[in-house]
Amino acid sequence: MKNRFKLLSASAPSEVHTGGASTIHLTDDKIERAEIDKSTRIPVLIYYSSAIFWLLFGTLMAIIASIKLHTPSFLGDYSFLTFGLVRSAHLNAVAYGWGATAGIGTGIWLFSRLCRAKLVNPILPIIAAVFWNIGIAVGIYGILSGDSRSIEWLEAPAYSTPLIFLSFALISIWGVLMLFKRKCAHLYVSIWYLFAGFFWFPWLYGTAQVMLIMEPVQGTVQAAVNWWYAHNALGLFFTPIGLASAYYFIPKIIGRPVHSYYLSIIGFWTLALFYSWNGMHHLIGGPIPVWMVTASIVASWMMIIPVISTAINHHMTMKGYFELLKSSPALRFVVFGAMMYTASSLQGITMAFRDLNKITHFTQYTVGHAHLGLYMFYTMMMFGSMYYIVPRLVNWEWPSSTMIKVHFWCTALGSGLMVGSLTVGGLIQGLALYDAKIPFMAIVSLMQPFLIFRSISGIMIAIGHIVFGVLFIMMILKVGSKQSGPTLLNEVENGGEKL
Amino acid sequence: MSFITIIATSLKQVEWPTSINDVNPFFIVIIGGMLFFGASALWAFYWAAKKGHFENFQRQSEEIFAKDEPIGTVTDQFPVKKKK
Numbered sequence: 001m002k003n004r005f006k007l008l009s010a011s012a013p014s015e016v017h018t019g020g021a022s023t024i025h026l027t028d029d030k031i032e033r034a035e036i037d038k039s040t041r042i043p044v045l046i047y048y049s050s051a052i053f054w055l056l057f058g059t060l061m062a063i064i065a066s067i068k069l070h071t072p073s074f075l076g077d078y079s080f081l082t083f084g085l086v087r088s089a090h091l092n093a094v095a096y097g098w099g100a101t102a103g104i105g106t107g108i109w110l111f112s113r114l115c116r117a118k119l120v121n122p123i124l125p126i127i128a129a130v131f132w133n134i135g136i137a138v139g140i141y142g143i144l145s146g147d148s149r150s151i152e153w154l155e156a157p158a159y160s161t162p163l164i165f166l167s168f169a170l171i172s173i174w175g176v177l178m179l180f181k182r183k184c185a186h187l188y189v190s191i192w193y194l195f196a197g198f199f200w201f202p203w204l205y206g207t208a209q210v211m212l213i214m215e216p217v218q219g220t221v222q223a224a225v226n227w228w229y230a231h232n233a234l235g236l237f238f239t240p241i242g243l244a245s246a247y248y249f250i251p252k253i254i255g256r257p258v259h260s261y262y263l264s265i266i267g268f269w270t271l272a273l274f275y276s277w278n279g280m281h282h283l284i285g286g287p288i289p290v291w292m293v294t295a296s297i298v299a300s301w302m303m304i305i306p307v308i309s310t311a312i313n314h315h316m317t318m319k320g321y322f323e324l325l326k327s328s329p330a331l332r333f334v335v336f337g338a339m340m341y342t343a344s345s346l347q348g349i350t351m352a353f354r355d356l357n358k359i360t361h362f363t364q365y366t367v368g369h370a371h372l373g374l375y376m377f378y379t380m381m382m383f384g385s386m387y388y389i390v391p392r393l394v395n396w397e398w399p400s401s402t403m404i405k406v407h408f409w410c411t412a413l414g415s416g417l418m419v420g421s422l423t424v425g426g427l428i429q430g431l432a433l434y435d436a437k438i439p440f441m442a443i444v445s446l447m448q449p450f451l452i453f454r455s456i457s458g459i460m461i462a463i464g465h466i467v468f469g470v471l472f473i474m475m476i477l478k479v480g481s482k483q484s485g486p487t488l489l490n491e492v493e494n495g496g497e498k499l
Numbered sequence: 500m501s502f503i504t505i506i507a508t509s510l511k512q513v514e515w516p517t518s519i520n521d522v523n524p525f526f527i528v529i530i531g532g533m534l535f536f537g538a539s540a541l542w543a544f545y546w547a548a549k550k551g552h553f554e555n556f557q558r559q560s561e562e563i564f565a566k567d568e569p570i571g572t573v574t575d576q577f578p579v580k581k582k583k
Contacts, residue, residue, distance in 0.1 A: 029565040114563070187552065188562045203536050207529060215525040252563050255572040261556035272540060328575040388575055401577040 032116070039118040040109045041393045043125040045476070047105030048386060050133050052469050054097025057140075059465050061090035063458045070451040080144045088143045088155040095153070095233075096164070097136045099374060101129075102382040103241040104171055107194045109389050110248055111175065114191050115182035121174060128170040135163030151212055151222075153230035158213050165209060168202045175199060189264040193244035196272060201237045204229055220288050227279040235275035238374065239341075242381040243267075243310065246338045249388055250317055253331045254324055259316035263309040271306040274299045281352040285361060300352035303345060311342040329404045333384030336412060340376035347372060359434060364450065365426025368419045375461075376415050383411070383468065390475055399480045403467050410464030418457035425450025 065086040067074045075081045104125070112119045119125075139156030142148070147157035156164070175198040179191075208229035211217050217225060251258045258264055277299030280292045318335060325332050347369055350356055360366060387404070391397055398404060425447055432443045474480070516522045547553065564570050 029567045033565065033568075184562065186559045186562050187547075188559065199539070200536065203532055207532060210525050210528060215523065248563060251560070252568075253573065253575045255564075255568075255570055255574065257557070257560040257564070257570060261560035264560075265553065265556070269544065324573060327577055328573070329577055330575045397578045399578070401579075404577065 033113070036112050036116070036118055037109070037392045039122070040112050043119065043122055043129065044105045044109050044389065044393055046126060046129045047101050047108065048390065048472070049476070050129065051098050051102035051105060051382075052472055054093050054101060054136065055465055056469055058090050058093030058098055059458070059462045061086050061093055063455065063462060065090055066451070066455045066458045070448050070455065080146075085144050085146070085148060088148050089140050091153070092136065092140055092143060092156055095374065096156075097133075097140075099238060099378060099382070101132065102386070103197070103238065103378075104128075104132075106245055106382060106385040106389065107198065107241055109393075110190055110244060110385075111178055111194055114184060114188050114248070115178055116184045117178070117181045120177050120181045124170050124174040124177075128167040128174070131163045131167035131170070135160050135167060139164070149213070151226050153233060154208060154212060154226070161205075161209055161213070165202065165205055168205060172198050172202045188248070189258075189261065189268060190244035190248045192265075192268050193240035193247070196268075197237045197240040197244075201233070204232045204236065220286070223283055223286060224280065224288055224292065227282040229279070231279035231282065232276055234373065235271070235278060238378050239271070239275070242337065242341065242378045243271075245381050245385045246310075246314060246334055246341070249330060249334045249384060250314060250338065253328055253334070253388070254318070254321045256317060256321065259313050259319075263313045267306040267309045267313070270302070270309075274302040274306065278303070278352075281357070284352070284354055284357045297352045297354070300349050303349055307342060307345040307349070310338075314338045329398070329401070329408070330384045330388035332408055333380045333387060335384075336408075337377050337379075337381035337384060340372060340380065344369065344373035344377050359430035360426060361430075363426040363430040363433070364422045364447065364454075365430060368422030368426055371415060371422070372419045376412075376419065380411065380415075383407070386472075390472070394475055394478065396475055396478045396482075398471060399474045400471070403471050407464045407468045407471065410460050410467065414457045414460030414464060416457075417460070418454050421450045421453035421457065425453075 064075060064081060065083055068083045068086070072083075108119065108125055135156075139160035142157035142160055143155050147159075148155045149157060154161075175195055179195060208225060211225045212222060212229075216222065247258060247264055278296055280288065280296035281300050284293055284297070286293075314335075325335060351360055351366075351369060387398065428450075429443060429447055432438050432446060552559070561570065564572075568574055
């Protein structure tokens with residue numbers, strides 16, 4: 001570590017302060033933070049453990065689905081492993097099982113820390129976690145046994161969704177209660193993002209359930225409701241949680257306030273205003289009123305405002321500090337995620353353009369875009385958050401920096417290869433499909449190498465995930481010898497009680 | 500035909516419910532949710548403006564630092580093997 005950046009050593013807190021009065025304040029702040037972290041320990045670890053379980057399960061489903069696309073006979077004798085079922089099981093396991101669960105865990109920790117208050121009513125998030133996991137497990141079992149409802153993002157059968165809704169309503173109520181107990185002077189921008197995600201999602205999910213399952217609307221309105229929900233789940237739930245993490249962890253890790261807080265607020269309110277209109281751009285060319293699609297395209301282009309303001313903000317905050325990417329695992333993942341947020345949002349905006357959309361619609365290009373957003377942005381952001389949060393919860397340092405590096409490079413290169421091959425392949429596929437002279441079977445075999453690349457990248461990502469799973473288990477079990485730490489975790493004592 | 504005329508014509512064609520029993524209860528839930536969550540966003544914006552969240556940005560951006568983790572402190576690093 002060069003001297004340019006001061007790393008506060010936890011083992012020698014006396015070095016950073018002199019004089020009696022400030023010593024007390026320093027210890028007070030540290031104790032307060034340790035107590036808040038401790039209060040979130042059990043719920044957050046429950047969320048993180050189940051998230052990692054679903055991540056590994058979802059990765060397995062993904063690899064099976066991916067191999068089936070270029071080798072259809074693979075596991076062809078099992079009816080519950082047909083492509084349509086495995087693909088939906090993958091989506092539900094990684095989006096709701098991994099993504100949402102990891103996001104709620106991170107959200108709980110961030111929320112408590114930023115409210116500067118101990119977690120209130122810990123029973124609510126714990127009950128929610130139990131219901132959530134049962135709901136996802138029953139839902140995925142239902143999908144694999146043939147009860148899938150064939151509505152994208154809402155495949156889980158009707159007998160599992162009330163549990164998921166109930167669990168999220170509990171989280172929402174917990175968020176409101178927590179906000180009332182806050183002790184912070186101001187609501188930092190991350191709280192806005194997190195609270196928005198927590199508060200809106202049950203409404204989105206509930207509305208979609210009512211309008212598609214309980215009292216289905218008729219005809220193509222179903223498609224409109226479907227994409228209103230699915231795009232809002234991405235834009236008003238996953239994106240705010242990912243951005244909340246970026247807005248906290250980048251400044252916090254490098255020890256520099258965010259470049260422009262003003263831009264971050266602009267980003268939040270414009271995201272809230274424009275993102276909710278975006279859903280209909282999934283139905284370009286579809287049989288719904290054209291004005292609905294056009295309104296969505298305009299709103300998609302307006303997303304340039306929050307995306308660019310966030311991109312400028314994160315880049316300018318990091319400017320001059322990029323060296324720290326070498327030394328901080330959490331920062332590495334978070335900054336990678338933040339860069340990919342810009343990339344995926346800009347790509348998404350261009351995809352809302354009719355002329356590009358007519359080529360890329362129904363091709364692997366869209367699949368590539370989905371992984372750029374939910375994997376390279378959101379998932380990497382969650383990994384980064386976990387690298388920062390877990391040591392502070394279990395009071396143990398990550399056991400191996402080599403394993404962290406393996407995790408980073410396998411997932412970063414793997415996902416890069418996947419998105420790259422699907423984007424190029426998807427464009428070729430789209431252009432070929434647009435040419436009526438090319439026989440369909442020729443296009444199918446044209447896609448084969450790209451799909452094989454995707455399977456290879458999937459295996460790379462799976463290796464990264466398994467390494468991360470092992471690291472997480474080692475952390476929970478506190479394997480190895482105690483390290484005095486770089487992550488400032490030396491034991492804090494308050495009146496003889498270890499925190 | 501102007502936009503307003505189109506809307507007025509289509510509104511005339513709607514068969515409005517004559518009693519509350521004719522209204523689908525789910526419809527009330529959906530419209531109610533829409534109004535409630537829409538209003539909550541507007542109210543949050545108003546509240547933020549009133550409580551000074553749109554001024555003094557520098558101070559708000561420093562909210563995440565503490566006296567023992569002040570600005571200029573790097574708080575994350577790869578684990579290092581303890582030298583014996």
